[in-house]
Amino acid sequence: xxxxxNISSAGLFLLLFLLPVAAVSLYHALYSTDRYESVxxxxxxxxxxxxxxxxxxxxxxxxxxxxxxxxxxxxxxLSRDMMAYLDEKIGLRKxxxxxxxxxxxxxxxxxTYEEFLELYRDYITVDYNIETKxxxxxxxxxxxxxxxNTLKLIxxxxxxxxxxxxxxxxxxxxxxxxQEEKKRKKEMLDAKEKLLAFQQANKIFSTEAEAQTIxxxxxALETLAAQxxxxxxxxxxxxxxxxxxxxxxxxxxxxxxxxxxxEKARLAGGEGRDISEIQSDFAAVQLEVELATTAFKSTxxxxxxxxxxxxxxxxxxxxxxxxxxxxxxxxxxxxxIVFSTMMIALMVYVVASLVMxxxxxxx
Numbered sequence: 001x002x003x004x005x006n007i008s009s010a011g012l013f014l015l016l017f018l019l020p021v022a023a024v025s026l027y028h029a030l031y032s033t034d035r036y037e038s039v040x041x042x043x044x045x046x047x048x049x050x051x052x053x054x055x056x057x058x059x060x061x062x063x064x065x066x067x068x069x070x071x072x073x074x075x076x077x078l079s080r081d082m083m084a085y086l087d088e089k090i091g092l093r094k095x096x097x098x099x100x101x102x103x104x105x106x107x108x109x110x111x112t113y114e115e116f117l118e119l120y121r122d123y124i125t126v127d128y129n130i131e132t133k134x135x136x137x138x139x140x141x142x143x144x145x146x147x148x149n150t151l152k153l154i155x156x157x158x159x160x161x162x163x164x165x166x167x168x169x170x171x172x173x174x175x176x177x178x179q180e181e182k183k184r185k186k187e188m189l190d191a192k193e194k195l196l197a198f199q200q201a202n203k204i205f206s207t208e209a210e211a212q213t214i215x216x217x218x219x220a221l222e223t224l225a226a227q228x229x230x231x232x233x234x235x236x237x238x239x240x241x242x243x244x245x246x247x248x249x250x251x252x253x254x255x256x257x258x259x260x261x262x263e264k265a266r267l268a269g270g271e272g273r274d275i276s277e278i279q280s281d282f283a284a285v286q287l288e289v290e291l292a293t294t295a296f297k298s299t300x301x302x303x304x305x306x307x308x309x310x311x312x313x314x315x316x317x318x319x320x321x322x323x324x325x326x327x328x329x330x331x332x333x334x335x336x337i338v339f340s341t342m343m344i345a346l347m348v349y350v351v352a353s354l355v356m357x358x359x360x361x362x363x
Contacts, residue, residue, distance in 0.1 A: 016345060020345045021341055027104075028332060028334040029334070031102050032104075032334070033100070033142055034142070034331070035123070035142055036141060036144040036146075036147045036326040038141075038326060039138045040137050040321055041134050041136045043132075043134050043317075044317055070133065071128065076157075076161055083116065089153055092120070095143075096119060096142075098142065105142075137155070145325070162317045165315060177302055180302075181296075184295050184296040188292040192289055194285055195288075221260045225260065231249060232250065232253065
């Protein structure tokens with residue numbers, strides 16, 4: 001400690017400022033490897049559905065492209081899967097661990113997968129502009145052609161991912177409406193079976209037809225009763241009251257009146273289920289059949305529409321600017337690094353000088 005306090009200001013300046021700045025400057029001037037950057041931009045768009053198209057949000061699926069899609073692609077680019085894909089296609093690990101690269105920039109040969117991923121993310125940047133919806137991707141590599149090819153592969157892989165997302169969405173839509181179609185079809189068949197059972201139980205095909213039949217029967221009976229009554233009135237003028245013919249006519253008229261009363265009771269009510277009650281129940285069952293049939297037809301139409309939409313590509317990854325080929329190295333930013341080192345070293349030197357001055361004063 002006493003030796004440190006005896007260091008002169010010049011020695012402290014040399015130790016804390018000149019040596020670090022000189023070391024960093026020499027390293028970047030003589031040893032650090034150039035890195036070339038390739039930049040591209042893309043945007044995710046969605047084909048707008050037609051005016052009659054289904055609102056997919058009703059089944060929990062997005063109907064329009066959103067920022068979420070861009071963030072998903074961003075996560076894909078920075079993921080292990082993308083890194084493994086690039087390593088398989090163009091030997092990314094071999095490139096980053098080349099012995100021609102300086103020690104501090106390259107990947108160690110025995111580096112773990114996590115270290116590989118960390119370095120991969122250091123050399124790839126993804127920026128998403130919320131206002132313009134443009135995704136900007138930049139890739140750094142130690143060869144200009146390699147950087148450009150890497151970015152081309154990233155864009156191609158991202159486009160494949162969007163296609164897979166389209167297929168998955170389409171399959172989910174079709175699967176959902178196939179299930180709905182089976183459900184609606186079963187409901188329609190159940191309603192028709194219920195209607196058939198009702199018709200068989202009440203021995204009618206249609207309550208309207210049954211009512212018309214009753215009205216026709218009543219009309220025929222009343223006509224026949226009127227004819228018999230007219231015949232009775234005419235014969236009563238020439239035959240005695242106890243005549244067998246008159247008694248027979250009276251019996252026929254009474255029988256016809258009873259039949260008319262029974263038929264009217266079926267319409268207006270009476271013992272058992274009258275036609276009005278049956279008609280009310282029949283209308284309810286028939287309405288259930290109509291609603292189930294309408295729902296089934298609507299689901300079939302929607303399913304056909306979804307199948308047509310599924311055959312179309314919903315989302316697109318459109319490349320706005322193609323991957324660039326760098327003319328010159330932009331990384332590392334040597335002057336910036338050296339200047340930053342100078343500022344930090346100067347701050348350390350000033351703080352150390354103040355500390356030493358305070359300590360000496362109180363020593």
